[in-house]
Amino acid sequence: MAQDQKSEVPTEASDEANPHILAFAGSSVGIVQVKGARERWLAPALLHNCSTGIEESTWTTTPETVIGLRLHGAAVEDHNRRVVRTSGPGRDFTLQPKGARTRYLAHGSIKFGQVFLPDALLGRASEAENVPALVARLRDDLSFVPEKTLHALTFEYLRRAFDSRIPATSLEMEGRALLLVDWLIRLHHWPHGRATSRMGGLSPRQLQETRDFIAEHLANDICLDDLAELTGLTAKHFARAFKQSTGLPPHQYLILQRVEAAKRHLIDGKMSLASIALACGFADQSHFTATFRRAVGASPGAWRLEYAK
Secondary structure (H helix, E strand, O other): OOOOOOOEOOHHHOOOOOHHHHHHHHOOOOEEEEEOOOOOOOOOEEEEEEOOOEOOOOOOOOOOEEEEEEEEEOOEEEOOOOOOEEOOOOOOEEEEOOOOOOOEEEOOOEEEEEEEEOHHHHHHHHHHOOOOOOHHHOOOOOEOOOOHHHHHHHHHHHHHHOOOOOOOOHHHHHHHHHHHHHHHHHHHHOOOOOOOOOOOOOOHHHHHHHHHHHHHOOOOOOOHHHHHHHHOOOHHHHHHHHHHHHOOOHHHHHHHHHHHHHHHHHHHOOOOHHHHHHHOOOOOHHHHHHHHHHHHOOOHHHHHHHHHO
16 A cells, blocks of 8 residues: 555664564554564554555565444445444454455544454364364454454454553453454354353362462563463463462462562562562552552552551
């Protein structure tokens, strides 16, 4: 897709972990933000702000399978088939298989997001479900059609990916990426639904080892593979089993443990808020404050003063 000006890509996206996606962002339309390339997320995300709209020739192919979502602004027309499809309420979602030709048009300012699903992620999820590889079976007709679940999952993925107030952890975004791919697998292999998995939770030993690992590595950027490796499960099955055992997804459990550890440091009173933030795995003091307030209902400083009374 040709454009009037090259996109502006934030310097935070200059990492080489996903050079093909960064190159795609650099040649894209409007102002583009990239998340997950430097952090090596399973599914990097792009956020586009196009003040002059998009032309049919802006993209011809994408480097990976992409889920796109129009967030607001001008309607988008899909010119990839005989009958033109147009986005609208409940129909802002599109799936673009890797390498598929794409022709989209928007007559005016628009904001939209993209989630990139690498072949390795799709293959790994297919193998975990013991189904044929999804990469070669992706449908090219899932464009601006009513698909409430994928729409909601994609919207939430993009919201958390670009939330600067409370940055997402790698563990959280891995879990969200697996949810997206899991629903894609259902659409392609079980379009009319399937029986609910009967997989149980973690064994007491697996659960204790997982809890111990999290407690010992709170200051680190824990990923789903780290936890799954402890139990001998795939990342996807581990996430399900962990939630079955604890009632919480792994990333929410991690957040709660970081908050509880922070409380202990606040009670001790020997460390500054900035030091507590780093010791407990928060990106910085601002991230710590926002997360703590959301979990507890008060800022760390206010909570410490109240506890000291």
